[in-house]
Amino acid sequence: MLPHVADSLSFLYLDMVRVVQDDTGVCAQIQAGEDRTDLVYLPTAALSCLLLGPGVSITTPALTTLARHGTSVVCVGAGAVRAYAGILPDSLTTHWLEQQVTSWTNPTHRLNIAIRMYVMRFGETDLPDDLNLERLRGMEGQRMKTLYKILAQQHGIGRFRRNYHPDQWDTQDPVNLALSAANTCLYGVVHAALLALGVSPALGFVHAGTQHAFVYDIADLYKAEITLPLAFALHQSAKPEQEARRRFREDLRLLRLLPRIVRDVQSLLVPPNHETSGPTDEEEDHSERHDVEMVHLWDPKAGVLPAGVNYSSGGS
Template sequence: MSTVSKRATSSPWELPRVADRVSFIYLERCTVHREDNAITATDADGITHIPSATIGALLLGPGTKITHQAMSVLGESGAGVVWVGEHGVRFYAGGRALTRSSALIETQAIAWANRRRRLEVARAMYRLRFPDEDPEGRTRQELLSMEGLRVKECYRRESARTGVPWKRREYHRDDFSAGNAPNQGVTAAAQCMYGIAHAVVAALGCSPGLGFVHSGHERSFVLDVADLYKTEVAIPAAFDAAAEGVEEIASRTRKALRDRINKTRLLDRCVRDIKGLLGYNGTQSTGADDHVTLQSDGDVHVASGYNHADGPIW
């Protein structure tokens, strides 16, 4: 018997905006399956139904199994899916854009391809992160130095606020437990932020790889976006969790982070910030219907689905 849902795929118009979604849901030691256009999580306590179209990012922890049909409906609804490794050290993300238009990714590519414009976007990113210090006229090296100093200051400030001792940032890729409580919290918060940022980037139809500060990685733009909220959201959440003790630090960091994301309406801000940084004015076609054109001479777009060799071509 076929397990494919009999319900039709939702159109982009019918799906909730990414800004209106739950930021992320974390699951572990369960089996994720599809029921109609929702997903179910089955574990020792029973079955939990989760509307797939309301999820920003689904974090799948250790002991999680997911079916092909569950992945299908998550992809159709534009949800990001993140496989979180042991202790949340590694992840893999995917998803499908909520829009069917290429307008935003074309805007991103144009800004990225122009070296002067790329630097302007990088400066705008630093301006969002540090609004009290104007980055205008700064070189890239000066911007990196600014960032390093401000992040160090953030660690010191959060240590003083929470009373959690802090020496320096340490990241142990293959051994999460090697770091102290605040470092574990910062690592766990970073992984969640990367998953959320990747989900928003994918949902908007942007390219994860075309970064303006980061470069050379398939998720460069994701890292750019996640860093916008590092000192305001991620690091404070990690220190709040560390202040409660060293046990279950990753789980408590996720809960603290989720509270801060909801309080700051981060998904809404993330969508707005990405469009503003890329100079997307909203006048381009939304492409909510699967509207495809063909490029002709002089930047003219002509209709697709039509044989353009019917007339003379010379």
């Protein structure tokens, strides 16, 4: 059973509440007045991921109930635009994590996914047959350079150069400040989606060497469409960082970014033998039933074997 993170009710964001367990279920206590506290009960059985924003406190019994229902809990920033930590239930399927590791450990499959990411970003399908990662990075850099130039011309800005130096933060121009802030928000949204899917944020196909490598890979798919135009639109802002975060948060639901992230990640991690045509309906149904048998045994020759079976020759 895949986590339905693309459904409208499967991500629930809370802030400024206290989450507790009472005799009826898990509820959010909202202080509506000095002498009044409203209760909103959470549909724990229908939730795949609960996003805890600023000002949230949660009790151990409430966390226990969420874990028992297989709900991921992620601590996030305001508007769920940053992810700080995640608690994953034991029942969360490893289906997509296994697909990710299988492709990541195979150099050919890893390069193919990197190429597919490039195609998703820029729509270019006429690629050379002998394309390698070095040439792909060069092509990506040239594309981004051209995009910077086009956006700068549209907004009447002189020559723009991407500049990210944390030690020189206050000296950067408004576009760079806004872009850094918006990208940080984007990373948080992507991180929360990856945690809810159960994949590893650390196993990237282009980026490597950081616990957020796959976060950066997936976030790159949307920068040209979302964060870059937003940053250039704030080139005259007196407070580009604050405005970038606010606008990104306001546009998040309109963009329906979380469902796109889920679909794109699952599409990229489809097994290599299905890369061209994609999974059939029957295969998708099978993948959704993948974790009915939560634990299985791996065998290099026989494949997946049932767990809970005594495999000794004497049967004891």
